[in-house]
Amino acid sequence: MGKKLFKSVDQYIGKLLGAEDDALKGTIKSMKKADIPAISVSANQGKFLQVLARLCNAKKILEIGTLGGYSTIWLGRALPPDGHLLTLELEQKHADVARQNIIKAGLDKLVEIRVGKAIDLLPALEAEGAGPFDMIFIDADKPPYPEYFEWALKLSRPGTLIVADNVIREGKVLDKNTDDDKVQGVQKLNKILSENKQVTATIIQTVGTKEHDGMAIIVVN
Amino acid sequence: MSKKLFKSVDKYIGGLLGEEDGALKSARKSVKNTTMPGANVSANQGKFLQVLARLNNSKKILELGTLGGYSTIWLGRALPHDGRLVTLELEQANADIARENITKAGLDPIVDIRVGKALELLPAIEAEGIGPFDMIFIDADKPPYVEYVEWAIKLSRPGTLIVADNVIRDGKVLSNNSGDEKVKGVQRLNKMLSENKQVTATIIQTIGSKEHDGMAIAVVN
Numbered sequence: 001m002g003k004k005l006f007k008s009v010d011q012y013i014g015k016l017l018g019a020e021d022d023a024l025k026g027t028i029k030s031m032k033k034a035d036i037p038a039i040s041v042s043a044n045q046g047k048f049l050q051v052l053a054r055l056c057n058a059k060k061i062l063e064i065g066t067l068g069g070y071s072t073i074w075l076g077r078a079l080p081p082d083g084h085l086l087t088l089e090l091e092q093k094h095a096d097v098a099r100q101n102i103i104k105a106g107l108d109k110l111v112e113i114r115v116g117k118a119i120d121l122l123p124a125l126e127a128e129g130a131g132p133f134d135m136i137f138i139d140a141d142k143p144p145y146p147e148y149f150e151w152a153l154k155l156s157r158p159g160t161l162i163v164a165d166n167v168i169r170e171g172k173v174l175d176k177n178t179d180d181d182k183v184q185g186v187q188k189l190n191k192i193l194s195e196n197k198q199v200t201a202t203i204i205q206t207v208g209t210k211e212h213d214g215m216a217i218i219v220v221n
Numbered sequence: 222m223s224k225k226l227f228k229s230v231d232k233y234i235g236g237l238l239g240e241e242d243g244a245l246k247s248a249r250k251s252v253k254n255t256t257m258p259g260a261n262v263s264a265n266q267g268k269f270l271q272v273l274a275r276l277n278n279s280k281k282i283l284e285l286g287t288l289g290g291y292s293t294i295w296l297g298r299a300l301p302h303d304g305r306l307v308t309l310e311l312e313q314a315n316a317d318i319a320r321e322n323i324t325k326a327g328l329d330p331i332v333d334i335r336v337g338k339a340l341e342l343l344p345a346i347e348a349e350g351i352g353p354f355d356m357i358f359i360d361a362d363k364p365p366y367v368e369y370v371e372w373a374i375k376l377s378r379p380g381t382l383i384v385a386d387n388v389i390r391d392g393k394v395l396s397n398n399s400g401d402e403k404v405k406g407v408q409r410l411n412k413m414l415s416e417n418k419q420v421t422a423t424i425i426q427t428i429g430s431k432e433h434d435g436m437a438i439a440v441v442n
Contacts, residue, residue, distance in 0.1 A: 005392045006426060009435070012395055013424045016415035047423040054421055054440045055277045055382055161276055171226045174233055194237035200275055202268040203234045205227060205428050214230070219275045 003207075010044055010208030018043040023105035024073055031068035034097045040067055041139070041165065042209050046074030049137060049163065052217075053078035056161045058134035062125070063087040064118045064148055065140030069098030069105075075137065076107040085111045086130065088118045090140075119144060122151040131155035138164040142182035145189040153198060153220065160220040164189060167203055168214030193218060231265055231429035239264040244326035245294055251322060252289040255315045261288055262360070262386065263430045267295030270358060270384065273438075274299035277382050279355035283346070284308040285339050285369055286361030290319030290326075296358060297328040306332045307351060309339045311361075340365060343372040352376035359385040363406035367413050374419055374441060381441040385410060388424055389435030414439060 020028075020043050031038065041049065053061060053075055059082070061075050066089035076085050085107075089095040095115045102111045114121050118140055125131065136152040138145065145164060152162045167186040172178060178187075193201040193216060201218040241249065241264050252261045262270065274282060274296055280303070282296050287310035297306050306328075310316040316336045323332045335342050339361055346352065357373040359366065366385060373383045388394070388407040399405055414422040414437060422439035 005433070008395055009389055009392050009426055013411075013426075013435070016411055017423050044423055044425075048425060048438070051421055051423050051438055051440055052276070055273070055380075057277075057380060159276075159278060168230055171230050174229055190234075190237055200272055202238050202265060202272050204265075204269060204425065205230055205234075207426050207428055212226070214234075217269070217272050219272055 006207040007209050010042065013208075014043050018047045023101065024070065026104060027068050027070045027073060027101040030097055030101055031070070034068075034093065036068050036094055036097060040070035041074075044208060045165075045206065045210075045215075046071055050074045050078045052161060052163065053135050056134055056159065058161070059083045060131075060133045060135075061085045062131075062133040062136045062152070062155060064136070064138045065089065066098045066113055067094055067139075069101040069111075069113075071137065071139060072098065072102060072111060073105045073107060075135075076102070076105065076111050079110055081110075083110050086114065086125070086133075087111060088114050088116070088121050088140075090115070090117060118151075119147060122148075122155070126151075126154055132157035133160060135161045135163070138162065139166070142166065142185035145185045146192055149189055149192060149218075156220045158220055162199070162216075162218040162220065164216040164218070166213050167216045168205055168212065170212045189216065197221070227428040228430050231263065234429075235264050239268045244322065245291065247325065248289055248291045248294055248322035251318050252291060255289050255318055256312050257288060257315075261291040262295075265429060266386075266427065266431075266436075267292055271295045271299045273382060273384065274356050277355055277380060279382075280304045281351070281354045281356075282306045283352075283354040283357045283373070283376060285357070285359045286310065287319045287334055288315055288360075290322040290332075290334075292358065292360060293319060293323060293332060294326045294328060296356075297323070297326065297332055300331055302331075304331050305351075307335065307346065307354075308332060309335050309337070309342050309361075311336070311338060340368060340372075343376070347372075347375060353378035354381060356382045356384070359383070360387070363387065363403035366406045366410040370410060370413065370439075374417075377441045379441055383420070383437075383439040383441065385437040385439075387434050388437045389426055389433065391433050410437065418442070
């Protein structure tokens with residue numbers, strides 16, 4: 001059991017069940033070219049998100065953190081032709097690259113990218129009556145994870161799936177005295193999940209091509 | 222990144238989100254007295270199954286491999302009062318232990334344990350017309366895993382979730398010349414999932430308190 005084995009198994013799974021088409025491969029390439037950090041979900045994680053979206057029969061998805069649009073494409077492909085995916089991105093440059101990738105994937109009719117601070121964009125979504133969403137994927141800056149989660153709850157209905165990525169951080173969440181504000185952000189979220197009676201939740205540890213981490217999987221009661 | 226860390230993180234997650242009540246604790250302890258001590262899912266895996274069951278709003282669940290009823294209880298608690306869980310167990314002795322645990326958990330009105338070879342019980346379930354099931358959890362002997370999933374598909378509807386446990390086996394699935402019947406059984410399944418157009422599937426690697434392994438998660442199209 002080691003990093004190398006996890007990577008090899010990830011490749012085995014990917015070959016069988018996580019094949020990327022040109023649009024997905026091109027997304028990764030476009031991000032490299034534009035110097036966007038290579039912190040997208042892995043192919044198998046993308047497929048996992050897609051399976052989850054199918055499982056809850058998602059028609060309306062909200063994503064917080066578009067980056068280059070990689071997970072957006074996996075999620076968008078779980079939607080029916082009349083589905084809708086709203087994705088929020090802080091950086092205009094990332095959003096521009098993502099838009100091109102989403103067009104190449106043929107998903108521009110379903111996907112709407114909004115640029116700005118999520119914390120500023122979310123109240124507007126509520127005011128517009130954009131919710132409730134069937135699935136909400138949180139994969140953005142970590143310190144405000146508790147706030148993102150609170151907003152996700154506001155924009156949900158019973159049965160909505162909320163997924164929050166990177167909540168284990170190589171096990172750093174075990175450190176009670178950490179001064180890393182990313183770790184502190186997800187520690188707060190994990191604690192909120194355990195105390196909040198509005199949701200049923202778990203965290204799965206993730207290994208594979210990426211660092212050891214975790215995904216919180218949350219259903220609204 | 223090590224086994225010890227995965228275990229510690231598993232405990233952290235369990236402390237927050239995977240609490241066992243008295244019924245689950247005693248069910249877990251009683252697995253010692255079954256024919257396969259320690260072969261039950263972990264608490265966090267039980268919670269994960271419960272979250273998945275809630276996610277697709279399961280009302281009818283089929284489980285292959287009851288053992289001591291530990292996962293049965295986690296799954297049964299995802300069901301509404303008029304839900305139904307049919308669980309199949311080869312060994313009468315295990316079924317007796319499971320029945321006691323399920324009764325203690327107050328789930329006996331909705332859980333139906335059937336004793337015998339799954340491959341002989343499944344045609345009867347089809348003939349009775351109990352299906353389609355909303356979720357089917359396969360955690361039984363590995364060589365017939367392909368047959369089990371074929372049966373699961375027969376007893377499903379579009380949107381049914383099929384979960385098959387232990388499909389990575391410490392990475393032994395990477396060996397092309399394995400002589401291990403269990404490994405060969407899950408290798409066949411993983412390949413079948415990649416070729417079958419009736420399902421959308423992925424495999425997640427699982428680490429934590431148990432050995433490195435994996436769960437196949439498939440949604441029927």
